[in-house]
Amino acid sequence: MDIDSLNNNLKICFVLPTYNEEENIENIIKQILEEERVQSTDTFSILVVDDNSSDETQDIVKGLISLNQKIHLITGPKKGLGDAYKRGFEFAIDELNADLIFQMDSDGQHDASLIPNFINYIKEGKDVIIGSRFIEGGTTPDFSFSRLFMSKVGNLLVRYVGGITQVKDCTSGYRAIRTSYLKELDFSYLSTRGYSFQSSLLSDLAWRGADIFEIPIEFSSRKGGDSKLALRDQIEFLLNIPRLGFRNTKDFIKYSLVGMSGVFVNLGLYTLLTRYYEVSELLAPLISIESALISNFILNNFWTFGKRTTQSRIRVKFLKFHLASGFSALINYAVFLTLFLVFQLYDILANLLGIALAAIVNYLINSNWTWKDNK
Ligand SMILES: Nc1nc2c(ncn2[C@@H]2O[C@H](COP(=O)(O)OP(=O)(O)OP(=O)(O)O)[C@@H](O)[C@H]2O)c(=O)[nH]1
Ligand SMILES: [Mg+2]
Known part of the structure; x- marks a missing residue:
């Protein structure tokens, strides 16, 4: 995409996957909209992709939607994070005409005040910005030793088997991606349902020549509610590694x-x-x-x-x-x-x-x- 056209009024959609995030969703939406208010060039929209949470998440989001048309909600059966993102991207592209899509967790772990940084690098011509825990300045202050170890080993596998050694954090859930790259995406290739979707998506973007840039983030504990990180997802993540190697x-x-x-x-x-x-x-x-x-x-x-x-x-x-x-x-x-x-x-x-x-x-x-x- 030509860079000049990106410098004025970008349509930016924040895709927020949720599963039982009643304690967090309102805060993160407010923080994102506050970032829109303090800058004047770009237009934000928020898309919550909720997998039929059993708590009040959907009611809270519906309440916010009745006050603000920038917020959208799509729902569906719980098929995992990857599937939620796929549906979210499709909606953001087809219905909201987004130029730029943000991937962000809904539990407050991703600092919304960094949003302008992500956007600035996109406007300088980068295609994908990753909020990275594993470059200089990035931290995971609350990770236990075993979680840090698993995360590092997982990243090493993705980087070397997937051939994306230039990226240090391949599993981060905080990213900005130019929609032009997502439009060409072959979703059938990214058939993984859980967290491994993130690494598949990234290796595919790198494979297609996207200019990827990392900025440091602090990845602290979720603000409320329970983790959805399940053993099943971790097994799927490992099984998906060889597929990354075959890419093409x-x-x-x-x-x-x-x-x-x-x-x-x-x-x-x-x-x-x-x-x-x-x-x-x-x-x-x-x-x-x-x-x-x-x-x-x-x-x-x-x-x-x-x-x-x-x-x-x-x-x-x-x-x-x-x-x-x-x-x-x-x-x-x-x-x-x-x-x-x-x-x-x-x-x-x-x-x-x-x-x-x-x-x-x-x-x-x-x-x-x-x-x-x-x-
Ligand atoms: N729609 C949808 N969202 C999901 C699903 N699984 C997780 N999420 C959301 O994806 C985001 C990341 O999940 P988390 O459980 O926070 O994963 P994590 O950040 O690696 O783990 P914690 O550090 O324990 O929070 C959160 O906003 C979740 O609500 C799912 O199956 N469907
Ligand atoms: Mg989380």
């Missing part, structure tokens, strides 16, 4: 086809060398393995990842590709030994599982390291 399934399919072509090169050359050129059975595999690696490398470089703008030179990539292959071979062997010796699985099945895991690891390393996209 097209690349993975191409990569798999190249891998299969490598099998033919390897076997074909081995047969040729041993049957027609009398090369020994000890030397022939080395030549055929390396030839398959070279042909895989060339095909991946120019076809699978041909469109990526990477920093590394071809020789460095070639070296990384070999390191990734060596590492994957070790994984293959370790899985095979564990399943075969410890779990006494049928040897061919043990090896097949080893190959499958090694192939996935190999793809993730090459996609996020060897041919890491610098878009």
Whole structure:
């Protein structure tokens, strides 16, 4: 979007997901509207996405709506935070014509006085602003050791597996996102329902080249009510991690086809060398393995990842590709030994599982390291 058009009167929608937030929702709405009052350029609207709370949340919001038309409410069955956000984004885009969408928790944990900071960076041309707990100046004063540990490990996984190492806080719920990026979003890809939606969404935005910027926030305790952080969401979060690595399934399919072509090169050359050129059975595999690696490398470089703008030179990539292959071979062997010796699985099945895991690891390393996209 052209930056000039963003400098005047932005339509900004704050999407607030709620589930039993009767103690907090009125305060956060008032704080946001107060931020609108002290600046004069932009127009705010507030969209509460309530999943049929069993407390008074909806009644409170309806009461506020009767006094102020800037406030909106959509409701639905409780399908999780991700689903609530999806519905909220659609409404904000289709019904409210928002230029900018804020994601914010409704429990007072996100400091509304930072809103102008977020907006300023958007007006400077950034596409996504994240209120970050894990950059310099960001804090989580009330986190227990175990919550901080889980949050950090979760972030590390998302950053490295999802290939978004440039972002330090991938799970923060305080964000401003240019709507133009959300309009192109393929919601079916982001099928996760709970908190993992946040990391899926971010990796998708980064994947599509959004300019992401983090500003520090203090993430203190919720002001009232109970946490909705459930074990189920944490399990879903972990299960979602490998999906982040695959982001673009097209690349993975191409990569798999190249891998299969490598099998033919390897076997074909081995047969040729041993049957027609009398090369020994000890030397022939080395030549055929390396030839398959070279042909895989060339095909991946120019076809699978041909469109990526990477920093590394071809020789460095070639070296990384070999390191990734060596590492994957070790994984293959370790899985095979564990399943075969410890779990006494049928040897061919043990090896097949080893190959499958090694192939996935190999793809993730090459996609996020060897041919890491610098878009
Ligand atoms: N609509 C909807 N909102 C939800 C759902 N789960 C959580 N929320 C809201 O999402 C926001 C974040 O949830 P929290 O429970 O505060 O999660 P958290 O901030 O990580 O955990 P605490 O630090 O314990 O507050 C809050 O505004 C919740 O009310 C849900 O299933 N549907
Ligand atoms: Mg909270």
